[in-house]
Each structure stands twice: as structure tokens, then as C-alpha cells.
Amino acid sequence: MSNSKLVKFLNNTKEQPTTKKNYTPVVFSDSKGNWLQKHTKRSHTVEKEITWWCKSGSKITDRYYWLKSNLQQKILELGPIWIYVWLGTCxxxxxxxxxxxxxxxxxxxxxxxxxxxxxIIELTKQYNNCKITILETPVYSIYHWNCHRKHKTPEEFLEQDTVLADQIIKLNYKVKEINDSIISHSPKFSNGLKIKSKYKKKE
Structure with missing residues (x-):
């Protein structure tokens, strides 16, 4: 998902809440979360309530062990929380x-x-005042990133882009299955994008 599309998505979902807050929303992510945090408004009723647990370059194993070591204390500090897990690109x-x-x-x-x-889900089940949603991974382009970084032969990454798109589609299908099992759901960040993929979902 391009930055402009993500900003557009955020701008279209700024409705004010009509009920009181039961959980503090927590974005648990890598550099995507840091980027998103920079585009939130501290003056907005909902966005000012978001807590950010983000670390650039982090793989999911590292973040899991961080969460395992810190979750109990964080719940004591914040009260009931709803964690939005947005990990995968790294x-x-x-x-x-x-x-x-x-x-x-x-x-x-x-x-x-x-x-x-x-x-991560099994870990959060140990706490009655903790809920969780796994967020889908937005489609992104190795080719365009490396073009932007002035790679001398970025076209060599075009095949990798196709493989990556397949992997993200497969992963997001798994994410939907996981969220269905815990009665949750993720926004579809890649809606509206033209994606080259050979992957076909099993019926």
C-alpha cells in the first residue's frame, strides 16, 4: 500500500465515537507503526488514545519475546487493552x-x-482484560522501494515483487482465518490496489 493510499484510508475513518472507551488501543508493530504514528493527530478524540509499541526493523520473534516480558506490567499501567498486531514485513x-x-x-x-x-494470541489469553486483532499486511513493492533508493538495476527485483505479492495474499488469507477464530477482523489495507499474483484461494 502506498503512503498516499494509507493516508486516504486514515482520513476516511475519522468518525467520532459515540460510546465510552472500554479498552486502550495499542498498535504493536515495526517501522510501519512508527510511520503511522507520525500521521496521527493528538487533538483527535480517538487517535490521542492510541498507545504505540513499535520498533523499526523488528521481526515477529523479537516482538513476541518483548511482549511476553512486558505484557503484564503494561496492563497494570494502562488497564484493559486491545492490541493490534501489525508485524510481518520484516x-x-x-x-x-x-x-x-x-x-x-x-x-x-x-x-x-x-x-x-x-x-501472541495464546499469550494474551492469559489476561481477561486483553483483546487482540491481527492486522493484514499491506502489499508493498520491492522494485519501487529500490528504485526510490537509486538501485542501479531495480528491474532484477520485478520477479521478487510477484513472489512477494503471492506471499502477502496467502498471509492475509491466514490472518482472516485467525481473526475469525477469535471473533475479530482486520481492515483490508490493500483493497483497490492492482496486484499481480498467481495465488488462488482454495474453495
Whole structure:
């Protein structure tokens, strides 16, 4: 998802709440969360209530163990919380100096993410005043990122883009299944984007 599309999505969802807050919303993420935080308005009734647990470059394993060590204390500080888990991009792709590339061409990264999404859910089940939603991963482009970073031959990443799109679609399908199992749902951040993918959802 491009930055402009994400900003448009945010601007279209700024309705004021009509009921009192029961949970403090927590965005649990990597650099995506840091970027999103910069585009929130502290004057907005809802956005000023968001707590941000974000660390750039973090993979899901690292964030899981951080959460395991800190969740109990955070709940004592904040009261009832609703965690929005927005992790995955740092497992699907790697950042090397200025450029990014795909981590795996098979489903290894997807399976690892699903495993740790479920671990995070099981962890939160230990606390009655903690709810959770797994957020979908927006489609992004290795090719366009590396073009922006002035890579000399960015076209070599076009095939990786196709593989990455397949992986994100598969991952988001798994995310929907997980959220359905805990009676939750994620916004579809990639709606409206034209995605090249060979992946077909099983009927």
C-alpha cells in the first residue's frame, strides 16, 4: 500500500465515537507503526488514545519475546487493552543498507508468522482484560522501494515483487482465518490496489 493510499484510508475513518472507551488501543508493530504514528493527530478524540509499541526493523520473534516480558506490567499501567498486531514485513523481506529483497521464495516466512501470531494470541489469553486483532499486511513493492533508493538495476527485483505479492495474499488469507477464530477482523489495507499474483484461494 502506498503512503498516499494509507493516508486516504486514515482520513476516511475519522468518525467520532459515540460510546465510552472500554479498552486502550495499542498498535504493536515495526517501522510501519512508527510511520503511522507520525500521521496521527493528538487533538483527535480517538487517535490521542492510541498507545504505540513499535520498533523499526523488528521481526515477529523479537516482538513476541518483548511482549511476553512486558505484557503484564503494561496492563497494570494502562488497564484493559486491545492490541493490534501489525508485524510481518520484516519477516517477508530483508533490509540491507539501502535496499530490500525477499527472504524466501516458498511459504517458510508465512508459516513462521502464522506460528507466532498464534503464540501472541495464546499469550494474551492469559489476561481477561486483553483483546487482540491481527492486522493484514499491506502489499508493498520491492522494485519501487529500490528504485526510490537509486538501485542501479531495480528491474532484477520485478520477479521478487510477484513472489512477494503471492506471499502477502496467502498471509492475509491466514490472518482472516485467525481473526475469525477469535471473533475479530482486520481492515483490508490493500483493497483497490492492482496486484499481480498467481495465488488462488482454495474453495
Amino acid at each position: 519477516n517477508l523481506t530483508s533490509y540491507n543498507k539501502k535496499y530490500i529483497s525477499i527472504n524466501a521464495h516458498d511459504d517458510e516466512s508465512i508459516n513462521h508468522l502464522v506460528e507466532y501470531y498464534n503464540k
